[in-house]
Amino acid sequence: MERIAVITSGGDAPGMNAAIRAVVRTAIYNNIKIFGVKLGFNGLIHSEFQEMDVASVGDIVHRGGTILRTARCDQFNSEEGLKMALEVIENYEIEGVVIIGGDGSFRGAKDLSRLGVPAVGIPATIDNDIGCTDFSIGFDTAVNTALDAINKIRDTITSHGRANIVEVMGRDAGDIALYAGVAGGAENIIVPELPFDIDEICADLNDGKERGKLSHIILLAEGVGHADKSNRAERLSEKIEAKTGIETRATILGHIQRGGNPSMFDRILASRMGAHAVDLLSKGIGNRVVCLVDNKIIDKDIEEALSIEKKFDMELYELSKILSI
Numbered sequence: 001m002e003r004i005a006v007i008t009s010g011g012d013a014p015g016m017n018a019a020i021r022a023v024v025r026t027a028i029y030n031n032i033k034i035f036g037v038k039l040g041f042n043g044l045i046h047s048e049f050q051e052m053d054v055a056s057v058g059d060i061v062h063r064g065g066t067i068l069r070t071a072r073c074d075q076f077n078s079e080e081g082l083k084m085a086l087e088v089i090e091n092y093e094i095e096g097v098v099i100i101g102g103d104g105s106f107r108g109a110k111d112l113s114r115l116g117v118p119a120v121g122i123p124a125t126i127d128n129d130i131g132c133t134d135f136s137i138g139f140d141t142a143v144n145t146a147l148d149a150i151n152k153i154r155d156t157i158t159s160h161g162r163a164n165i166v167e168v169m170g171r172d173a174g175d176i177a178l179y180a181g182v183a184g185g186a187e188n189i190i191v192p193e194l195p196f197d198i199d200e201i202c203a204d205l206n207d208g209k210e211r212g213k214l215s216h217i218i219l220l221a222e223g224v225g226h227a228d229k230s231n232r233a234e235r236l237s238e239k240i241e242a243k244t245g246i247e248t249r250a251t252i253l254g255h256i257q258r259g260g261n262p263s264m265f266d267r268i269l270a271s272r273m274g275a276h277a278v279d280l281l282s283k284g285i286g287n288r289v290v291c292l293v294d295n296k297i298i299d300k301d302i303e304e305a306l307s308i309e310k311k312f313d314m315e316l317y318e319l320s321k322i323l324s325i
């Protein structure tokens with residue numbers, strides 16, 4: 001291939017810039033012209049291309065967000081939108097596309113491949129909800145951001161003898177809650193993948209108080225509240241306070257989890273995945289998703305990748321129960 005393009009799509013994730021840099025520099029290293037597409041699939045439809053050179057990705061490996069910007073694009077899901085994108089791709093003589101984003105973005109990659117434009121997906125989402133890869137770009141940084149907040153919350157609640165429900169992102173997945181909960185020593189972790197019993201949580205709080213514990217952190221994944229609004233952090237904290245008499249506050253971390261400098265793990269993952277995606281396209285191979293499995297970078301057919309269900313790590317969850325006694 002002589003001309004390829006790179007897109008970031010869906011919600012941004014820390015490490016997307018490191019992935020863009022890896023794609024651009026690996027392409028240039030292999031004498032392939034590389035174009036950045038602005039604002040996700042919108043840019044593909046509306047012809048927002050810019051040729052990238054080595055310097056265009058300088059000074060970004062450490063920055064959160066995405067220099068190409070991103071968007072969710074419904075138009076791309078229609079045959080008409082796809083047709084428009086194909087015309088633009090033809091005009092620019094683009095022979096392959098790298099799409100950095102979540103599983104919604106991979107459907108776009110699949111459609112392009114089906115229509116004859118080899119496309120490769122790179123998983124990037126803080127949610128870590130993509131079944132084909134052990135980790136997606138951005139998850140590690142988001143967990144570290146949540147951890148930093150949990151440490152600070154622990155300081156203040158210990159001073160006051162309070163409990164705090166910390167609500168983290170993750171859409172319908174509980175991975176951010178699970179990992180931040182284990183690493184932050186949370187007393188309880190509530191995730192959408194598993195049922196929970198508020199009375200058991202209250203009993204844990206009361207036991208802790210009897211033993212002289214001065215703080216209690218409950219990690220709550222936002223997806224639990226998606227299913228039932230009465231389980232959002234504010235409401236849950238009111239219910240728990242009413243049942244235990246222990247002052248319980250709620251903290252919703254929100255979009256701070258999406259920003260910030262990517263961690264070492266995310267920068268390395270993004271660098272390895274970006275380079276692998278270009279290697280595939282340079283051999284004319286598309287319709288693949290790049291994955292991390294047992295710390296090896298591999299690739300899978302998109303259809304197969306999309307069909308792999310995300311497994312919740314029950315072993316880690318059970319460990320969290322033992323360690324929080």
Ligand code: F6P
Nearest residue numbers: 011125126127169170171222258
């Ligand atoms: O997918 C990433 C994510 O941050 C989810 O954790 C969250 O549910 C959603 O995006 C929020 O979306 P938006 O930024 O569009 O409000």
